[in-house]
Amino acid sequence: DRDGNVYVIERDAHRIVKLTPKLDKFLMQLGTTNEKGNDATRFNLPSGIAILRNGNIVVTDGYGNNRVVLFDKNGKFIKQVGKGAGGPQDKGTGPGEWNLPHKLAVDADENLYIIDREGHRLEVFDKNLNYIREIRNDWNPWDVNISRKGTDGIGWIADHKDERVLKFSLKDGKILAVWGKQGWGPGEFDWVHGIVVDSKGAVYAADTYGQRIQKFAPSGSASTAASK
Template sequence: MNLPRRFCLLSFPIICLILTAEFTFAADKINFEPAAINIELPEGLALGPCSAVDFDSKGRMYLFHRGAQPILCFDQSGKFVRSWGDKLIGQAHGLRVAPDDTIWVTDIGNHMVFQFNPEGKLLLALGQAGKPGDSRDRFNKPTDIAFGPQGNIFISDGYGNSRVLKFAANGKYLGQWGTPGKGPGEFNLPHSIIVDAKGRVLVGDRENDRVQIFDTEGNLLEVWTGFAPYGIELDSKGTLFVADGRANKVLQLNAGGKVINSWGKKGKGPGEYNLPHMLATDAAGDIFVTEIGGKRLQKLQRK
């Protein structure tokens, strides 16, 4: 496979009020309910295990699944737009849309990370296809992608390795952190990753049942425990949601990492889950959840 490589005093009460409002919002429960989702699949296509989903600035949805036409694009009405990835993707895992509307995916089958434009053109490939490793230019089943300040890219790597790698927007290697283990700053399957508005890197340390929070240089800041973070997502207001694949639930966390609301249980019905994997929020603040076991995409709509 040939791949490109590019890698005063008056203002004080007002300030207090603003800070209080922000904190209150972060702690408020948000109510959701299951809602129907209608997408027009290509003729003859059945979804495989659904791995990840995200939205671009135009409201187009990109769904990543383990089957033919692995990257599926739909418009805001659910109409099928295009698909790609058949001759490139080994096994779907993470998908995120960057601020510039490019689509990034992790391929745990070929140990690769790819960047595409919205039309499906390959722009950047990181890793060496079919060659797992732990060097700066090889991954071992990388899991997810996050976008940080100055356009930096953070990749959780993942099933075979236990680390986070940092790259410049052009693919230049900038550093890494993490080793296998249960201690602070160590990982047992870093499965999901995201960067918040403060520039902190949140890593879903799945098998250690915790989220670990770092600065962009890998210095540990906080640890939140008590759930299995298969997928993590921030909405436009900074509210954090977790797909707990072990509990078959979607969780809402407060600013301190405590679970304040949850939805779902094991099952096949609306709002029930069979291994919820990754999740995303759209411009309206609704949550979309991908299921590995259920081979479907579900929607939680804000009340």
């Protein structure tokens, strides 16, 4: 968050914990440890998180449930978005419905770009979880990130469909640049699952089965790779 606190998703324990910047003190927990559910106090395999400027917390509760949940900065439940109760069987294709809400990113206006992973789309909401629109393209997005400034209208997708990284327009989803393919070489991926952009425009892509993180210079060339 803006104070440097760290939020850790413990997916299989069905909870999220908040820690101090030095990771030496527990501050808060969302969810009930080892209890799955789809109410105000329980998750079912949560998948992603974003922190807003006022401290409010947005959680994609997607590996087990099909909902996105908004909490205040103290962890109090505010609202959720999803079909029906947002449970495991509550899949949908309409506005504000999900088939595995996965990861999310926030732009400079605090609009939320949320991946509907098995729906192969992004759904866009305002900071109060009011639906705005959807973005579709020929992709299967697994993660999304927005440049640090957040004002240039550019986003980045970790695309599982063709194992690649995409640069795209937040306005209309138009793909602006592409790199990567299936493989274990430089600039190749085997289940590209996470993506982050730093303040200088470098892109970091997490490669699940390649067991590494690759860094790409703003030009798109692979510059470094860190692995196990």
